[in-house]
Amino acid sequence: MRSLALAVLMTAAAWCPAQRVQVPEYNGAYGAAPQTFAPPAVGAATPMYGAPLAGPGFDPYSTPGVGLPPASTPYTAAPPVSPYAPYGGAPAYPPAPAAPYGATPYGATPYGTVPPYPAASPSDAGASPFAWEQGTYGFETADGGTLEFQKFLQELSFEHTYLYGDHSFDALELHRFEMSSTVALPLAGNIKSPLLITPGFAFNWFEGPVTVPTMTSSGADLPPRVYDAYLDLAWYPPPSPMFGAELGVRTGVWTDFQEVNSDSVRVLGRGLAKVRVSPTLELLVGAVYLDRLRVKLLPAGGFHLRPNDVWDLYMVFPNPKIRRRLAPYGTVDWVWFVAGEYGGGSWTVQRLTGPDRVDYNDVRVSTGFEWENQRQVSGHFEIGVVFDRELIYQSDDPYRFAPDTTIMLRGGVDF
Secondary structure (H helix, E strand, C coil), X not given: CHHHHHHHHHHHHHHCCCCCCXXXXXXXXXXXXXXXXXXXXXXXXXXXXXXXXXXXXXXXXXXXXXXXXXXXXXXXXXXXXXXXXXXXXXXXCCCCCCCCCCCCCCCCCCCCCCCCXXXXXXXXXXXXXXXXCECCECEEEEECCEEEEECCXXXXXXXXEEECCCCCCCCCEEEEEEEEEEEEEEECCEEEEEEEEXXXXXXXXXXXXXXXXCCCCCCCCCCXXXXXXXXXXXXXXXXXXXXXXXXXXXXXXXXXXXXXXXXXXXXXXXXXXXXXXXXXXXXXXXXXXXXXXXXXXXXXXXXXXXXXXXXXXXXXXCCCEEEEECCCECCEEEEEEEEEEEEEEEEEEEEXXXXXXXXXXXXXXXXXXXXXXXXXXXXXXXXXXXXXXXXXXXXXXXXXXXXXXXXXEEEEEEC
């Protein structure tokens, strides 16, 4: 029997195909196909560990072609707008002072013009305690659904002028230090052309002239110091895109504070009408009232040409100025200039012979540089020649004294 069973098994093994024992693969709890981690084909969506392609938690930047950022993101921002030229590409340099008595603070910009340099970057905001950002101090108004800001405190200015003197008979040395601040008040609700109010004070130190009394004159002596204390009002109304004006009045006390009388209080004025004949050219005509002993009124006029972003020609008597913008150095913008100026002043003084009033007049030609950084701090320094100098005395003792031609050094900073 055992032999018969063994024979049957051997017969079955001879005709059955060979078989191999296999261990079944694990296919998940629910029999799903195994997950593969091969890299996806180009252009195919990449599953985020089973996360859906839309809905909460979806990262649009992880899937090529899906949820691309809009074109207005910072990575595709439009090119910056040029900071120059409110009119057809002409640079918006601040105008030169419109009057020989410095009616406009040095480098001040009339309302409604574009600043000549780019505004400070966000990283610079507040970096300087003097960097007043647009809107920090100011007025705002709704204009077509947008808010417009203008600073209340426009500028703090400090300037020193030095006229060299060699202590000779015909020499007159002068040191002048002036400080002022400008604030803006909206006029008739218009913040684009407000009233600019500038209080200021100046110290003037004289050395010379060294003169000897004669039979006909007691000599051209001067007190060691005289002062200017003034309040200046300026307004630049734009009645239309074609017409405009530069208006101003200044009043105060000019004296050595040893002799103060009705002549110490003076009223100075200026007025120029502007006509725009092209996007880059303006014509100006008007007058400047100086209220000095010999020169009461001066005609004023000329043209203001801004042909491109580099040149600015303010050829307006009695204070012409030509500017040329240079390449920036780091974060500082530079402008080279050549300027002319009718300088001087008038004061009531106490002389050796008694009370008097004296004028100092001169003509100045200078060249130098202006600079401004991105923290809204600017300045200037220059060197020049001063000629046609004269001292005029109200007492006619002497009537006129002419100091020698000299050189001038001047520098200032504006915050």
